[in-house]
Amino acid sequence: MKTLKKITGFSILIATVLFSQNIFSQTSKTIIEQDEKIEKLLQEKRKNNSGITINDKYKIQIFFGNIEESKKTLLAFKKEFSQTDGTIVYSNPSYKVWVGSFKSKIEAEKALISIKKKYLSAVIIEPNKK
Template sequence: MKSTSFKTLSISGALLLFGLVGHTQEGHVKVKQDPEISNLLKLKKEINANEPDGDRYKISIFSGSRSSAENAQNGYNNVFSAWPSIMEYEPPNYKVYVGNFRNTLERDRALRDIKKKFPNAFSFKY
């Protein structure tokens, strides 16, 4: 009886071990990507690396009367807190500017988000 139990246990263990080893999965991921994406990323890095340290970028979200500019600035400040806003008077209009971005990558990311609330927003170098 001992030998039958031992054989049964041995065969069951071997089958279990074989089943675990035989059914392991090995995955391979192949990313299909347009080669131009890599080229664009390299180009963007080169552009950002070549920008002088003194160059800064701002985003303009409004230009018009003082009361409308205050409303636009308050509306901006209620939605966004990551980038500071400032209102300046440039005759004949009050203008609301946002941020002080070091490079175009930062500026572009902020502009994308800001345009959702202020569709006429645009960026400029100062």
């Protein structure tokens, strides 16, 4: 009788362990609900980023220094020259403010004339020149 109780108890324990594996298993179904506005926002961001390039042939560098001064300089530039795009580029150990996207040096020189009135240290650069 004692042996039968032990075998029955042991059998119940083994059955419980074997069947509990199915109870605690997880399914791999994942449903992601995303608002349509997020996708529209991403498309708009991609479109805006495609316009900001540093791969054009010529740019004008109007400032180099620390990040705070670079941000102030870029904001001031965008207020005065709203039609010309600009960006801040990090080049160890300083930040540089580059403006414009010019295909030819003549275009860059024309823009430099008006920019130099406000930013005396402005120079024409070729970002990809090695």
